[in-house]
Amino acid sequence: MTTIGLLHPGEMGAAVGASARADGARVLWAGEGRGAATRGRAAAVGLEDVGTLDELARRSELIVSVCPPDAALDLARAVAERRFAGLYLDANAVAPATAREIGAIVEKAGATFVDGGIIGGPPQTRGTTRLYLSGAAAARVAALFPGGPLEAVVVAGGPGAASAVKVAYAAWNKGHAALLMAVRALAIAEGVDAALLAEWRLSQPDLPARSESAVQRNARKAWRFVGEMEEIAATFDAAGLPQGFHAAAAEIYRRLAPWKDAPTPPSVAEASGALTTRP
Numbered sequence: 432m433t434t435i436g437l438l439h440p441g442e443m444g445a446a447v448g449a450s451a452r453a454d455g456a457r458v459l460w461a462g463e464g465r466g467a468a469t470r471g472r473a474a475a476v477g478l479e480d481v482g483t484l485d486e487l488a489r490r491s492e493l494i495v496s497v498c499p500p501d502a503a504l505d506l507a508r509a510v511a512e513r514r515f516a517g518l519y520l521d522a523n524a525v526a527p528a529t530a531r532e533i534g535a536i537v538e539k540a541g542a543t544f545v546d547g548g549i550i551g552g553p554p555q556t557r558g559t560t561r562l563y564l565s566g567a568a569a570a571r572v573a574a575l576f577p578g579g580p581l582e583a584v585v586v587a588g589g590p591g592a593a594s595a596v597k598v599a600y601a602a603w604n605k606g607h608a609a610l611l612m613a614v615r616a617l618a619i620a621e622g623v624d625a626a627l628l629a630e631w632r633l634s635q636p637d638l639p640a641r642s643e644s645a646v647q648r649n650a651r652k653a654w655r656f657v658g659e660m661e662e663i664a665a666t667f668d669a670a671g672l673p674q675g676f677h678a679a680a681a682e683i684y685r686r687l688a689p690w691k692d693a694p695t696p697p698s699v700a701e702a703s704g705a706l707t708t709r710p
């Protein structure tokens with residue numbers, strides 16, 4: 432039985448931990464300083480609380496980092512400080528350059544780095560969510576997810592390749608959602624929303640529903656996407672491409688952040704009001 436240390440069981444992390452358990456792994460987490468909601472998620476999927484990061488690093492063969500992008504480097508540094516010498520999988524939505532920086536940090540302390548990127552929602556059934564992996568030990572990590580809800584896919588290339596797949600996917604998936612929300616906000620601000628929707632129904636009949644769905648599906652999670660859009664912008668810039676679109680998408684999601692943990696998502700009109708209010 433492989434022992435996996437999970438950092439940290441948010442909505443996605445807990446589902447990744449549950450999938451690893453379904454594939455026969457023992458999954459640990461460090462509950463010190465974590466809130467009641469995190470503790471509840473971890474308990475619900477059978478993760479073992481070992482208390483501290485020191486204890487988690489001591490017991491784990493593989494550490495999996497699943498956190499907001501802006502916390503990924505700090506988590507890697509914290510694990511490196513414990514001289515962890517097992518496998519370290521960063522499965523966060525970070526730029527390829529950030530992934531390589533994380534790899535350098537943990538490998539200097541003795542770990543073996545595997546780059547990862549998750550595409551899809553928290554895995555519940557196999558075939559819906561994929562964990563892309565790259566690096567010399569990618570196949571070793573993939574072998575730990577043979578049949579559970581999370582499907583592992585090895586990508587050719589070294590550290591950064593898996594993150595590049597995630598960046599390219601999210602650049603469209605979350606980027607076009609931000610653009611649709613901004614377009615509706617512009618139309619409402621100019622008083623032509625009804626006319627725009629009427630034209631869409633004639634020429635692009637899927638767009639009215641897609642613009643509504645963009646708000647319904649993303650507003651309460653928008654705070655999580657700010658850092659991801661910034662990482663995507665940096666990736667575009669590093670490739671010689673304009674970064675402005677995704678920098679703007681980061682700002683769109685930032686303006687929707689007040690709906691974090693809201694019981695219900697905002698209406699299009701409410702979201703549009705937030706988007707057209709300068710901070």
